[in-house]
Amino acid sequence: MKIQDILDALDRITGGRLVKAPRDLSGNNPFVVTKSSGIPGKAVTELPGLVWGDPEAEVTRAAVMMTLTESAIELAAASGVNCLVAHHPVADGTNSGGVPIRHYMDLYGLNIIELHEAFHGLHPGIAWLHGHRAVEVDIRCGGLAGNILYVGEALPEVQTLGDLLGRLRRLMDMEREEACVREERRFRGCDDLFEASTTAAPAIVVGSPADRVRKVLHIFPHTGFTPDHLECVFGRHPDADTLLASISHLHAGNALIERARELGLRVLCGNSHALEIFENGVPLARALAMILPQLEIRLFRDRMVSYPLDAFGGEAIQEYGKEIAHRHLVRETVPCGL
Structure with a gap:
């Protein structure tokens, strides 16, 4: 099994959308897209295919x-993974711990x-x-x-907004996820602990559970x-x-909520970005497994948790943080002009 075998499988899955030759970088592949907010030097160009490595490896x-991080790189190296298939675009330095990709990879x-894309x-x-x-x-x-944008017709089993929320909770195994958070709070002795997938849970913004869909x-x-698109x-x-x-x-104050309300639309927030590994990662991994049954495939899931500063880590690391901050990072304020 070589990297090229995985590339061939992904090209089959995407219907030929991977970059294959220099001509694909000159406007001939519509999925080579540059994303920019206009911040100098921060644009990134998506290159569907092999970003770094050797096709013959x-x-x-x-x-x-979903997203390459230094934690994913370290996990891969320590667990015998040498091919990382990331959904989101990879930016040099940004997704490799602040150093050039070539050094780390x-x-x-x-x-x-x-x-x-x-x-x-x-x-x-x-x-x-x-x-x-x-x-x-x-x-x-x-x-x-x-x-x-998807324009969709509700499935027969989804009659109301409440049905839709219940469906998402079941499919995302949300009860187990919430139980894990409760257990971690208990284990760490910290009730003020939040995890992304459960904190940003699906919710009705405009309407009620009994409203028809x-x-x-x-x-x-x-x-x-934008509201104009809507x-x-x-x-x-x-x-x-x-x-x-x-x-x-969509959170309170977003103009899309008000425009939807004006148009007579109910508003519901579904799965957050923290759950995209379920939505896109699992089908992609399954497709690869079907085409390349001899390939061992893992799923790397991000899990983001927040703690109050005083509850983070143990006593030793708390003292370390205080000492370093006190001795090396906090400076006397110098009045302007002196």
Whole structure:
């Protein structure tokens, strides 16, 4: 098994969307996309395919993940994984602990593959998990690359907003996740502990559990979806009754909530970005396993937990932090002009 075998399998899964030749970098591959907020030097270009490594390298184990981090790199090296398939684009330095990718990856003999936009729109799973069948999919809503919109019809078993929430809780095994958080709070003796997937849980923003659901506009607010986009889409689908936001959530004060309310739409937040490994990672890993049954595949899941400063770690590390801060980091304030 070589890295090239995995690349071939991913090219089959994506319908030929991977970068294969220099011509793909000159506007011939629509999935080679540069993302920029206009911050100098911070743009990143997605290159679906092998970002770093050797196509002829032998694979020991592969891991599918959402975002490459130094923790993932260390876990891979320590657990015998040498091929990392990341959903999100990889940026030099940013995703490799602040150092150039070549130094860190070559140190451990790691190969990195990324997909992101090349994987979007390939399967109806996110819609299905959220209780609807997508009848229209636009991965460039308003002409904005990556601004994804699903227009969906509720599945027969999803009659109300309450049904939709219950479905997500069951499919995401949320009861077990919440139990894990309760147990960690008990074990650490800290009730003020929060974990991303359970804290950012699905919730009704406008409406009630008994409200009927027939047709949903399923958006992903972090991709740049605006109130103007919503009004335009609703103009084409005036029979829609629910605005469903997932991956990213809508919080109080967001203009999309008010525009939806004005249009008579209920608003529900579904799975957050913390659960995308379930939505996109599991199907991708399963597809690879079906094409390459001899390949051992792991799933790397991010788990973000917050603690109050005074509850973090043990007594020794607390004293370490205080001493370092006191002796080396806190300075006397010098009045301006002196």
